[in-house]
Amino acid sequence: MEIEVLGPLAAAHNGTSFAPTAGKPRTVLAMLALHAGSVVAVDQLITELWPHGRPRSAKTIVQTYILSLRNRIARCRPNGDSSRAAAKGLLATLPGGYQLNAPEARIDVVQFEKFACAGHRAREIGDFIAASRAFSDALTLWRGGALMDVQRGPHLDVDVQRLEEARLNVLDCRIDADLRLGRHHELLGELSALVSQYRTHEGLCAHLMLALYRSGRRDAAVNAYGKLHTCLIGELGLEPSAPLRRLHRTMLASGRDTQDLDTSWHEATTEGRHRIVTGDFVRGR
CATH class of the missing domain: 1.25.40.10 (Tetratricopeptide repeat domain)
Known part of the structure; x- marks a missing residue:
């Protein structure tokens, strides 16, 4: 599974995209993708989807979106019932919410943070060549504004602001390293x-x-x-x-x-x- 949030939202499994095109299902996927490996509470999803007042059927609608996402993931695999079981494992129902299980190496925001941390470590010991390279690697993962094609509510707004601040910080530190290198x-x-x-x-x-x-x-x-x-x-x-x-x-x-x-x-x-x-x-x- 591959997840990209540092630009337009993209999600693929076995080389096939499972990202929905409709607005609210994309918002659900974005919430799950940004917090891959952690449970996203149902109430958080509802607040994100309907920040100005939830419909009575909000939980049922969220369940429908989750089922649709699982079906899209299953269609990326060729093996019928085993595909559906695998999709449930990748998009799991857990107490209080849902969790997207994707390898960290295939999530661009996780890789961005790893490269950024490597750059900061190199900078602290005065290895500005390595720092510049690591910061540059982090920045190349960006393909535009974070989640630029996703309808965002209060939770995603905070997440996107945090990511944009991190991007600007890394850019600032890369320039700092390059200036120290003449x-x-x-x-x-x-x-x-x-x-x-x-x-x-x-x-x-x-x-x-x-x-x-x-x-x-x-x-x-x-x-x-x-x-x-x-x-x-x-x-x-x-x-x-x-x-x-x-x-x-x-x-x-x-x-x-x-x-x-x-x-x-x-x-x-x-x-x-x-x-x-x-x-x-x-x-x-």
Whole structure:
């Protein structure tokens, strides 16, 4: 069984898709897929499907969706009764709810988390080549916004927000590793696009400032800070954080030791991971 949630929802068994096309059954599958290996309570499914009031037959309708999913899984196998029994094992009824049993190696979100953890471990010991590679492997699993084609209720909204935050964190850490490896020239285009998307993300702005400065474009680095300052003041009434202001001052002071610059950048990006404010959402990691 293969499950993909980091983009459009996809689910296949023996190479055949069993993902339904109707909205509510897809929501049920998404809930089960995101929590594969754990029981999803019937009440959680009902709240997700009908957040503004459940119908009287809600439990029966959920049972119907589960039966339909099992039938779709069974059709992916060729052996009649044994296929139906296997489908019950893969989508099990347990006290209080249902559990989708899929191998962890075939669930993209589990693999994303494993690669991310490997990247963080490598980064902690200073192996930035391995960290960059692991973070890159994690990011390649994304095919778009998480569950971008699924109708979401309150539970999936929280799950998707968590996943998107994790994606941005991994992206931030991969760029950090690449900058430490001296890849500032290669990062300029990507960072410029990201800073345009996340206009008040201080960590990404600090990365762009450093990449520009190291590429001999101190004026552009200072200008990037100015744009962030304007956005923060104009949209949110906030000043840039103290570490980012220090990075800006360090860049203005020509002839400063590069160690001062690296220290200021490190402080600014660390602070930026805890103080992320954008025009579209507020994040705290």
